[in-house]
Amino acid sequence: MRVSREQAAANRRRIVTEASRLFREKGYDGVAVADLMKSAGLTHGGFYGHFESKEALMAETCASSGDIRTKWERLTAKRQQPPFQVLVEQYLSRRHRDQPGHGCLFAALSVDTARQAPEVRHAYTGTFRKFADMIADWLPGRRANRRRRALATASSLVGALVLSRAVDDPELSAEILDAVRQQLLGTTASTTPASSGKPAKE
Structure with missing residues (x-):
């Protein structure tokens, strides 16, 4: 039976969504x-009707994470x-x-991405640029200085999450999250434990 264009598009979205979760x-x-x-x-057998290769799908999952600003702005709009x-x-x-399956692309797949084909790394890089630009827009100060701070912030966020997942000591894991959160937000956050809230998926 021939699949309609609408159904084919829906199937492709389903593949990308499921791949994003499983890859993470x-x-x-x-x-x-x-x-x-x-x-x-x-x-x-239906896979190759949508993608030329697994690498092409990997690149698309990276690119599909690119609408980061909309996702985070939707989340921030709910909070005062x-x-x-x-x-x-x-x-x-x-x-x-x-x-991790419903979380950040960068924390879940950065090491893997470094070993992948150029098309995958290119898509990943484009999404990371958008993430860093979003952070820069939310920081005070001159644009040039905000960009450097945004890159440092993005690196701190991703690195902290990677380490917190890797260690086998729950207390140390929580301590890593709390320490970096306090460093980024300042001493006013020192009495607030790491949130259990839901992040926007990148």
Whole structure:
């Protein structure tokens, strides 16, 4: 039976959504095309009707994370707090740490991406630029200085989340999140434990 354009587009979105989750949870090499398609509820053979290769899908999952600003602005609009504060608190939350499949592309796949094809790294880089630009827009001061601070902030956020997931000591993991959150927000955050709130998925 021939699939309509609308259904084909829906199937493609389903593949990208499921791949984004699985790649974040298991890494690129930990997800076989057959297993991905089964998880998406589609046939293995249908994959190549949507993508030329697994690498093409990997690149698209990186690019599909590029609408970061809209996702974070939607989240910050629900809270009576400055956007930068919401970003830091939600990004460095225990919930984000414990749900990599629904969290940040950068914290889950940076090391994997460094070993991938140029098309994957290019898509990843474009999304990271948008993330850094968003942070820069939310910081005070001159634009040139904000960019450097934004890059440092993005690196701190991602690094802290990676380390908090890697260590096997729950107290140390929480301490890493709290320490970096306090460093980024200042001493006013020192009495507030790491949030358990839901981060926007990148």
